[in-house]
Amino acid sequence: MESTGLSNHNSGQQQWLGITEPISFTGPAQYDIDKSNELDKYLQDAGLYENQEEAICREQVLGRLDQIVKNWVKTITRAKGFNEQLVQEANAKIFTFGSYRLGVHGPGADIDVLCVGPRHATRDEDFFGELHKMLSKMPEVTDLHPVPGAHVPVMGFKFNGVSMDLLYANLSLWVIPEDLDLSQESILQNADEQSVRSLNGCRVTNQILNLVPNIQKFRTTLRCMKLWAKRRGIYSNVAGFLGGINWALLVARICQLYPNALPNMLVSRFFRVYTQWRWPNPVMLCEIREGSLGLKIWDPRIHPKDKNHLMPIITPAYPCMNSSYNVSSSTLRIMTEEFQRGGEICEDMEAKKADWDTLFECYPFFEAHKNYLQIDISVENPDDLRNWKGWVNSRLRQLTLMIERDTHGMLQCHPHPGDFSNKSQPLHCSYFMGLQHKQGVPTKEGEQFDIRLTLAEFKHSVYMYIQRKHGMDIFVTHVKRRNLPAFVFPGGVRPNCPSKVTRVSKRRSELRTSGHGLAEKSQEGKVAVFGDNNDRKRKQAEDSVDTLRNSKSISREYPSGNRETGDQKSISEINPLLTATDTSSSKEVEKLGIESIMCGPYDAHQAFSEEPDELENDLEYRNKDKDFGGNMKNINLNSRYSESIVAAEPVFSQKENSSLTHIHSNERLEELESAELTPPLSSRNYTPVPQRKSIIRFATLGKAADKSS
Ligand SMILES: Nc1ncnc2c1ncn2[C@@H]1O[C@H](COP(=O)(O)OP(=O)(O)OP(=O)(O)O)[C@@H](O)[C@H]1O
Numbered sequence: 001m002e003s004t005g006l007s008n009h010n011s012g013q014q015q016w017l018g019i020t021e022p023i024s025f026t027g028p029a030q031y032d033i034d035k036s037n038e039l040d041k042y043l044q045d046a047g048l049y050e051n052q053e054e055a056i057c058r059e060q061v062l063g064r065l066d067q068i069v070k071n072w073v074k075t076i077t078r079a080k081g082f083n084e085q086l087v088q089e090a091n092a093k094i095f096t097f098g099s100y101r102l103g104v105h106g107p108g109a110d111i112d113v114l115c116v117g118p119r120h121a122t123r124d125e126d127f128f129g130e131l132h133k134m135l136s137k138m139p140e141v142t143d144l145h146p147v148p149g150a151h152v153p154v155m156g157f158k159f160n161g162v163s164m165d166l167l168y169a170n171l172s173l174w175v176i177p178e179d180l181d182l183s184q185e186s187i188l189q190n191a192d193e194q195s196v197r198s199l200n201g202c203r204v205t206n207q208i209l210n211l212v213p214n215i216q217k218f219r220t221t222l223r224c225m226k227l228w229a230k231r232r233g234i235y236s237n238v239a240g241f242l243g244g245i246n247w248a249l250l251v252a253r254i255c256q257l258y259p260n261a262l263p264n265m266l267v268s269r270f271f272r273v274y275t276q277w278r279w280p281n282p283v284m285l286c287e288i289r290e291g292s293l294g295l296k297i298w299d300p301r302i303h304p305k306d307k308n309h310l311m312p313i314i315t316p317a318y319p320c321m322n323s324s325y326n327v328s329s330s331t332l333r334i335m336t337e338e339f340q341r342g343g344e345i346c347e348d349m350e351a352k353k354a355d356w357d358t359l360f361e362c363y364p365f366f367e368a369h370k371n372y373l374q375i376d377i378s379v380e381n382p383d384d385l386r387n388w389k390g391w392v393n394s395r396l397r398q399l400t401l402m403i404e405r406d407t408h409g410m411l412q413c414h415p416h417p418g419d420f421s422n423k424s425q426p427l428h429c430s431y432f433m434g435l436q437h438k439q440g441v442p443t444k445e446g447e448q449f450d451i452r453l454t455l456a457e458f459k460h461s462v463y464m465y466i467q468r469k470h471g472m473d474i475f476v477t478h479v480k481r482r483n484l485p486a487f488v489f490p491g492g493v494r495p496n497c498p499s500k501v502t503r504v505s506k507r508r509s510e511l512r513t514s515g516h517g518l519a520e521k522s523q524e525g526k527v528a529v530f531g532d533n534n535d536r537k538r539k540q541a542e543d544s545v546d547t548l549r550n551s552k553s554i555s556r557e558y559p560s561g562n563r564e565t566g567d568q569k570s571i572s573e574i575n576p577l578l579t580a581t582d583t584s585s586s587k588e589v590e591k592l593g594i595e596s597i598m599c600g601p602y603d604a605h606q607a608f609s610e611e612p613d614e615l616e617n618d619l620e621y622r623n624k625d626k627d628f629g630g631n632m633k634n635i636n637l638n639s640r641y642s643e644s645i646v647a648a649e650p651v652f653s654q655k656e657n658s659s660l661t662h663i664h665s666n667e668r669l670e671e672l673e674s675a676e677l678t679p680p681l682s683s684r685n686y687t688p689v690p691q692r693k694s695i696i697r698f699a700t701l702g703k704a705a706d707k708s709s
Pocket residue numbers: 097098099100105106109110112200201202204205237243244245315322323324
């Protein structure tokens with residue numbers, strides 16, 4: 001049985017959850033009560049909650065699905081010749097997990113469901129065979145899409161219009177009891193790898209709910225962070241950002257660290273903690289247990305590959321794993337900037353200089369860069385589009401890694417997590433990536449980057465899709481901002497003038513507008529965020545806690561928490577490290593608190609002495625685990641990539657070339673210009689959209705080059 005994680009330690013009168021003591025037991029001030037109510041309303045107005053009718057529909061669908069798997073298991077038990085008693089006893093059961101189980105799903109979200117079956121109900125023959133056949137005959141079931149070869153095999157479909165991801169765990173039990181408890185470790189005994197992975201989702205979701213001090217506050221905060229991450233373009237596991245599970249774990253840890261905080265406080269502490277977090281120190285909700293079954297757990301001290309993880313967010317159920325292995329240095333940098341921006345806006349909100357709208361502003365992706373890569377894909381048959389899209393989407397992360405590798409990190413990629421399509425071309429779809437010169441590094445006179453080979457290599461790897469059909473094509477082009485196709489803009493209409501400059505983090509704007517010495521500047525910026533000014537604000541907030549203690553006005557929606565410990569003294573008491581500091585400077589105290597929770601057996605300096613090699617690691621992982629249903633042909637990609645990575649010769653060249661990147665050192669902001677048209681290296685019968693150039697050339701042409709910017 002997994003531990004509930006409730007700590008026996010007492011801090012004053014408080015029990016707490018997690019691997020360290022909380023940073024603060026402070027409860028809400030009136031400001032927090034108001035702000036949390038405002039946030040609730042914002043989330044409701046944003047349409048995040050489904051209505052009663054939809055909720056009932058989901059429950060009915062789940063009831064029907066449970067009946068279906070129960071019928072299925074009886075059918076296959078009988079067909080296998082078992083006696084009537086076993087047929088009667090034969091049982092299968094469904095469990096929900098993911099955002100639906102956590103209670104943070106929005107209208108239209110999928111329901112993640114695990115079907116648990118007895119030992120004689122096999123995955124390949126019975127689940128992906130017989131059950132698939134039964135579902136395919138049901139009129140309520142549409143879009144049935146089995147992916148038996150995936151890392152976590154899944155059957156996707158819609159049931160009465162509700163999207164479902166159905167996994168299967170084949171247990172070693174002959175009979176599945178109705179009150180089966182998935183939390184017990186023995187459930188994993190003799191289960192195959194896929195079953196262990198499939199069970200993991202439910203076990204993790206249950207543990208998260210056990211490990212947060214207040215589920216309702218966790219839910220509201222998580223809904224907020226999910227909406228925020230989607231608006232800021234950083235919600236996507238496959239693109240190298242974070243997905244639902246990762247956001248849930250990050251929020252859950254904040255809930256542990258601030259057990260009495262309301263959602264608005266949790267949101268601001270989220271940004272504060274994760275801006276200061278020294279990755280790759282892992283975020284964990286509980287200790288990583290070794291367990292008794294010898295299953296592989298995340299441990300960079302033992303497994304060299306685990307050292308490559310840049311932003312480890314560890315799942316809390318045995319066998320503990322890192323849920324965010326897709327994060328790269330680029331996506332980590334982008335997310336860190338967003339955390340910084342979020343933190344600054346929360347502080348401005350306290351000063352009444354910003355509101356929730358400011359925080360949730362959409363990231364202006366198509367205004368943020370001057371240069372983009374457009375990745376167009378096409379098929380000949382509508383049935384092929386889903387597979388080809390899924391495959392290419394799962395490979396795009398390679399492109400960013402390859403470009404950054406081949407330009408020695410001087411060109412940075414910013415992937416857009418979504419896809420775009422032009423209504424007039426239903427068999428096409430496009431992905432986009434922003435390109436920018438590495439921030440904070442002065443460019444050299446005449447510096448050029450040639451990424452043609454990189455693109456060719458990428459396309460070559462994409463074309464190795466083993467299920468590739470005739471007409472499945474990909475075409476990559478460089479586009480300047482002014483030449484972006486209209487279909488990427490809302491309503492398919494290109495805005496006449498760029499939207500009002502949206503709020504970026506102070507750190508990012510410093511990096512954009514300064515030349516040399518930016519790394520130091522960003523450090524200064526960071527200090528400033530947590531400097532004197534904030535201590536003053538924090539003091540004000542805590543003063544208002546005291547004021548509230550004497551106040552009778554308590555909101556109905558968010559009654560203020562236990563305030564017995566809501567003062568600075570209690571923070572000092574709970575954490576010996578904090579007692580050594582000047583308690584009048586509570587922000588500094590919190591900062592030390594954040595530092596202290598990162599120490600431990602997985603300390604970054606100890607565990608991560610080697611330079612990570614994301615690309616090699618990722619390719620090896622993908623190649624082996626076939627995480628997107630299709631297989632790659634068996635060629636040794638890894639050794640080839642490793643050679644490129646270690647190559648002493650720079651990949652970029654100084655000589656004149658029709659497809660080079662020129663970045664002149666005396667320009668602060670690079671301007672990129674399309675090259676003369678050169679035939680594409682591998683365009684395979686695809687007709688490019690006019691105006692775009694097939695080969696990439698980047699040139700700094702001075703500030704006047706891009707009149708549209
Ligand atoms: N990278 C991963 N590592 C571990 N578990 C994962 C991972 N990706 C998905 N899962 C499991 O599968 C569940 C469902 O994944 P899904 O992508 O549907 O996200 P979700 O949490 O349900 O959020 P969403 O609202 O986006 O659907 C997760 O909650 C998690 O338990």
